[in-house]
Amino acid sequence: CGRKEIPVLDLIVRNARLAPPQTELSDIGILDGAFVEIHPRIGAEARQTIDAAGLFVTPPFVESHVHLDTAMTAGQPRWNKSGTLFEGIECWSERKALLSEQDVLERATAAVTWEVAHGVLHIRSHVDICDPGLTALRALLQLKKTMAPWVDIQLVAFPQDGILGYPGGARLLEDAIKAGADAVGGIPHYELTREDGVESLKTVFSLADTYGRLVDVHCDEIDDEQSRFVEVMSALALRTGLRDMVTASHTTAMHSYGGAYAAKLLRFCARSGINFVANPLVNIHLQGRFDTFPKRRGLTRIKEMTQMGINVSLGHDDILDPWYPMGTGSMLDVAHMAAHVGQMMGTEEQDAVFRMITYGGARTLHIEDSYGISVGRPADLVVLDASDGRDAIRRQAVARFVVSHGRIVSQSVPAHTTVNLGDGDCEVDFQMSQAGNSREE
Numbered sequence: 036c037g038r039k040e041i042p043v044l045d046l047i048v049r050n051a052r053l054a055p056p057q058t059e060l061s062d063i064g065i066l067d068g069a070f071v072e073i074h075p076r077i078g079a080e081a082r083q084t085i086d087a088a089g090l091f092v093t094p095p096f097v098e099s100h101v102h103l104d105t106a107m108t109a110g111q112p113r114w115n116k117s118g119t120l121f122e123g124i125e126c127w128s129e130r131k132a133l134l135s136e137q138d139v140l141e142r143a144t145a146a147v148t149w150e151v152a153h154g155v156l157h158i159r160s161h162v163d164i165c166d167p168g169l170t171a172l173r174a175l176l177q178l179k180k181t182m183a184p185w186v187d188i189q190l191v192a193f194p195q196d197g198i199l200g201y202p203g204g205a206r207l208l209e210d211a212i213k214a215g216a217d218a219v220g221g222i223p224h225y226e227l228t229r230e231d232g233v234e235s236l237k238t239v240f241s242l243a244d245t246y247g248r249l250v251d252v253h254c255d256e257i258d259d260e261q262s263r264f265v266e267v268m269s270a271l272a273l274r275t276g277l278r279d280m281v282t283a284s285h286t287t288a289m290h291s292y293g294g295a296y297a298a299k300l301l302r303f304c305a306r307s308g309i310n311f312v313a314n315p316l317v318n319i320h321l322q323g324r325f326d327t328f329p330k331r332r333g334l335t336r337i338k339e340m341t342q343m344g345i346n347v348s349l350g351h352d353d354i355l356d357p358w359y360p361m362g363t364g365s366m367l368d369v370a371h372m373a374a375h376v377g378q379m380m381g382t383e384e385q386d387a388v389f390r391m392i393t394y395g396g397a398r399t400l401h402i403e404d405s406y407g408i409s410v411g412r413p414a415d416l417v418v419l420d421a422s423d424g425r426d427a428i429r430r431q432a433v434a435r436f437v438v439s440h441g442r443i444v445s446q447s448v449p450a451h452t453t454v455n456l457g458d459g460d461c462e463v464d465f466q467m468s469q470a471g472n473s474r475e476e
């Protein structure tokens with residue numbers, strides 16, 4: 036009789052506060068793992084409902100750079116006492132000799148679980164392939180497959196000890212790509228000479244071109260102002276046409292470049308379209324170690340890049356490993372540090388930092404076409420205990436609900452504190468964004 040049947044949806048998130056330009060609260064309808072309707076009031080029923088009650092609902096966080104194979108190995112077999120990147124590499128090479136697939140799988144699964152609890156559903160992990168057995172890679176390929184229904188994991192074949200500087204490095208890199216790694220990695224500043232570094236990048240780009248892979252290189256992760264491999268990456272990205280499929284990670288030496296060189300370089304980078312990933316938690320901890328005072332911060336120029344329209348995203352890099360004995364897998368923790376070290380505290384700058392762990396990350400990972408809360412896209416979202424992105428960074432907001440492909444994969448209950456200062460109990464609700472606290476009468 037012409038009456039349209041209203042389907043029963045799988046999940047409706049009601050009263051969601053979406054990012055501007057949306058001003059009124061929205062209902063978000065989900066069916067068969069995809070967003071099917073976004074409207075101030077959805078009339079349909081659903082098998083499951085979340086009342087967001089005006090809380091901020093965002094696309095999931097994107098972890099642009101982590102090492103899942105090294106996670107949770109801090110202190111094994113010994114602690115990195117100097118706190119330097121290079122002692123970290125030494126500690127890791129000792130631990131690497133003890134790897135088994137099961138060992139990697141268990142630690143990496145735990146790290147991914149922590150990240151999901153914090154609202155991360157897209158992860159790019161580097162995996163050390165300077166191991167004739169490719170043990171870590173095999174374990175992480177298995178993890179990628181197991182997690183695929185819920186968490187999207189990209190793997191970068193990362194030659195930790197060098198492509199030319201490690202025996203058989205180039206062959207192992209190619210084997211890793213053939214085995215299924217999504218991106219080709221490199222470490223030019225750790226090759227034996229400047230020339231070897233340039234040569235190693237040519238190998239990286241040639242493999243990416245041949246096998247149709249992305250590129251993500253640990254580039255200039257050093258304080259040395261003479262380390263200038265970003266310019267080589269930028270030129271190769273232009274010449275090969277790989278352009279925005281290319282990412283330069285760390286680039287901490289850029290913090291030490293003179294103004295004239297940096298200004299020229301960033302113009303070239305904008306032209307080539309490459310992405311940058313900064314790892315502020317680890318960069319502020321590892322860089323400047325050979326300085327007395329004044330000490331350099333060692334974070335790449337994320338503020339200036341943002342101003343020039345260059346895509347920047349952020350990574351946790353290390354979680355409890357030889358390079359970083361802290362971390363919980365929270366991208367809001369990373370963003371908090373980025374805002375401080377990058378001196379990005381203006382309101383629009385704080386918004387830009389939030390973009391680095393959401394849309395900026397999606398651009399780096401090349402998943403923009405399936406990312407974001409809009410009809411037809413995969414139903415991935417996070418209900419944050421916050422009013423907006425700035426508020427989420429400031430208070431390290433709890434991810435109340437994490438939804439992947441329409442299924443609730445994580446729920447958190449915010450902490451609750453009662454303070455007694457002799458004048459009756461005071462309820463300190465850190466989860467309230469504006470009111471701050473309320474006193475019991």
Ligand code: FE2
Pocket residue numbers: 100101102161253352
């Ligand atoms: Fe890294």
